Amino acid sequence: MAEKGILIIISGFSGAGKGTLVKELLKTYDNYALSVSMTTRLPREGERHGIEYFFTDKAGFEEQIAADGMIEYAQYCGNYYGTPKAYVEEQLAAGKDVILEIEIQGALQVKEKFPESLLLFVTPPSAAELERRLVGRGTESAEVVAQRLSRASEESEGIEAYDYIVVNDILEDCVKEVHSIVDAARKSPVRRKAFIKEIRAELKEFSKGAK
Amino acid sequence: MAEKGILIIISGFSGAGKGTLVKELLKTYDNYALSVSMTTRLPREGERHGIEYFFTDKAGFEEQIAADGMIEYAQYCGNYYGTPKAYVEEQLAAGKDVILEIEIQGALQVKEKFPESLLLFVTPPSAAELERRLVGRGTESAEVVAQRLSRASEESEGIEAYDYIVVNDILEDCVKEVHSIVDAARKSPVRRKAFIKEIRAELKEFSKGAK
Numbered sequence: 001m002a003e004k005g006i007l008i009i010i011s012g013f014s015g016a017g018k019g020t021l022v023k024e025l026l027k028t029y030d031n032y033a034l035s036v037s038m039t040t041r042l043p044r045e046g047e048r049h050g051i052e053y054f055f056t057d058k059a060g061f062e063e064q065i066a067a068d069g070m071i072e073y074a075q076y077c078g079n080y081y082g083t084p085k086a087y088v089e090e091q092l093a094a095g096k097d098v099i100l101e102i103e104i105q106g107a108l109q110v111k112e113k114f115p116e117s118l119l120l121f122v123t124p125p126s127a128a129e130l131e132r133r134l135v136g137r138g139t140e141s142a143e144v145v146a147q148r149l150s151r152a153s154e155e156s157e158g159i160e161a162y163d164y165i166v167v168n169d170i171l172e173d174c175v176k177e178v179h180s181i182v183d184a185a186r187k188s189p190v191r192r193k194a195f196i197k198e199i200r201a202e203l204k205e206f207s208k209g210a211k
Numbered sequence: 212m213a214e215k216g217i218l219i220i221i222s223g224f225s226g227a228g229k230g231t232l233v234k235e236l237l238k239t240y241d242n243y244a245l246s247v248s249m250t251t252r253l254p255r256e257g258e259r260h261g262i263e264y265f266f267t268d269k270a271g272f273e274e275q276i277a278a279d280g281m282i283e284y285a286q287y288c289g290n291y292y293g294t295p296k297a298y299v300e301e302q303l304a305a306g307k308d309v310i311l312e313i314e315i316q317g318a319l320q321v322k323e324k325f326p327e328s329l330l331l332f333v334t335p336p337s338a339a340e341l342e343r344r345l346v347g348r349g350t351e352s353a354e355v356v357a358q359r360l361s362r363a364s365e366e367s368e369g370i371e372a373y374d375y376i377v378v379n380d381i382l383e384d385c386v387k388e389v390h391s392i393v394d395a396a397r398k399s400p401v402r403r404k405a406f407i408k409e410i411r412a413e414l415k416e417f418s419k420g421a422k
Contacts, residue, residue: 127413146418153414159407164398167406177398184395187375187388195378196370202338203364207357 003194005031005092006185007114008099009107012122013152015134017168021122022101024175031182033096035088038064041079054084071113072106083110097182104158111161118185120178121162125169127152214405216242216303217396218325219310220318223333224363226345228379232333233312235386242393244307246299249275252290265295282324283317294321308393315369322372327401331389332373336380338363 012018026032038054040061049055056064061080064070073082083100091098100110107119124130130152134145159165164181168174189196223229237243249265251272260266267275272291275281284293294311302309311321318330335341341363345356370376375392379385400407 123410127410127417130414131417149414150418153411153418156407156411156414160400162400164395165400165403165406166398180391181395181398184375184392187377187392189371189373189376192376195376196367199334199338200364200367203341203360203367206338206342207361207364 003095003186003191005033005094005096005098006182006191007088007092007110007117008032008097008182009110009117009119010099010101010122011103011107011120011162012166012168013124013130013155014148015130015137015152016122016124017133017171017174018101018122020171021168021174021178022099024171025099025178028175029179031095031097033091033098035083035091035098035100037081038070038073038084039079039081041077041081054087071100072102072109074106085113104155104161108158108161116190118164118182119162120164120166120181121159122166122168122174125167129169214306214397214402216244216305216307216309217393217402218299218303218321218328219243219308219393220321220328220330221310221312221333222314222318222331222366222373223377223379224335224341224366225359226341226348226363227333227335228344228382228385229312229333231382232379232385232389233310235382236310236389239386240390242306242308244302244309246294246302246309246311248292249281249284249295250290250292252288252292265298282311283313283320285317296324315366315372319369319372329375329393329396330373331375331377331392332370333377333379333385336378340380 010018010022022034026034036050036054038056038061040056040058043049043053043055047053058080061082064084065073069085071083071085071088073080088098088100102110110117111119124133127149131145131149134140134148140148166174166178166181185191221229221233233245237245247261247265249267249272251267251269254260254264254266258264269291272293275295276284280296282294282296282299284291294313299309299311313321321328322330335344338360342356342360345351345359351359377385377389377392396402
């Protein structure tokens, strides 16, 4: 009996390398699918419906909200952005492990709707390394770096809400680490319901036969 | 900053192959230590104090109980058997992952005293395979096999109390699987307290510097 895929939420400090990590996971293994967001903003050149985003209008999006069709959503610059439930559920049912890259507030909302989701928090090995990466980008002013570090300090308060803390030091190792965490999570009883049900029924049958 | 080892409780159906699994884990990797039980029964030939068992007398054992020195214990054929806390804590402090092979009632007691312990339940791939293994031993009467299956049926009711369900099909794979579950568990926030504390303090320091 096939078990459903796992909904994987990936959060982490800005500068922790979440984006690259997710890209590598999708490239290296074939059990992952990336959640596609829905938005009311217009498509930019090259963006395809169902790939970069699901594009819709305001009425369409609000219909989804009203029908409890969004896992989480927010408004930004007058446009809606969110995660449609249908796509995620479809992928999970097909056995795919669906990755959702969102921040902590969203993550906690998702956890409430999907208690069996797996919450990963990505962090560099130290705060000093985080600073080094942010400064190293060379594109951020000292002020922006300071803001990010201050935001990271706030975010670190919520870290216990996550199931696992993944240290992204060497990318390649980190990709393997996440993959083996997901594999381990598959062995949790909440994700082995079909197996448990089956072996229980079988054992009951055998016990009956024995008496 | 070094983190403590993990207390690993291994339970499972009789015939699931727990003993061999534990032996292979200890042989293959060097992060594990096996918990040594304490008993009031006399040493058999070849048994060494501190290796097979810690040997003591009734008064010594009851002193341990009174001092809350036992993680779990039981009486069997007029002798005490139990798991001394001191040895386990010493090994954990030294960074060793300590394996305790006990059944569900004991496992739940340990979980209460050590909420950060990791509970693994070992099972063959199916009830049919369990029966095959029990019959295959050739040493058990049909009646004993039936009793074991009936007991397995009862035990299967408690399976959700465990953190992970490990299917022991091919031993070698199962050993690797358990090892990677333990590795994943090391990344849980309850087992990364030192890391969290450190990065939080550092981030706070950086944020202060930024303002």
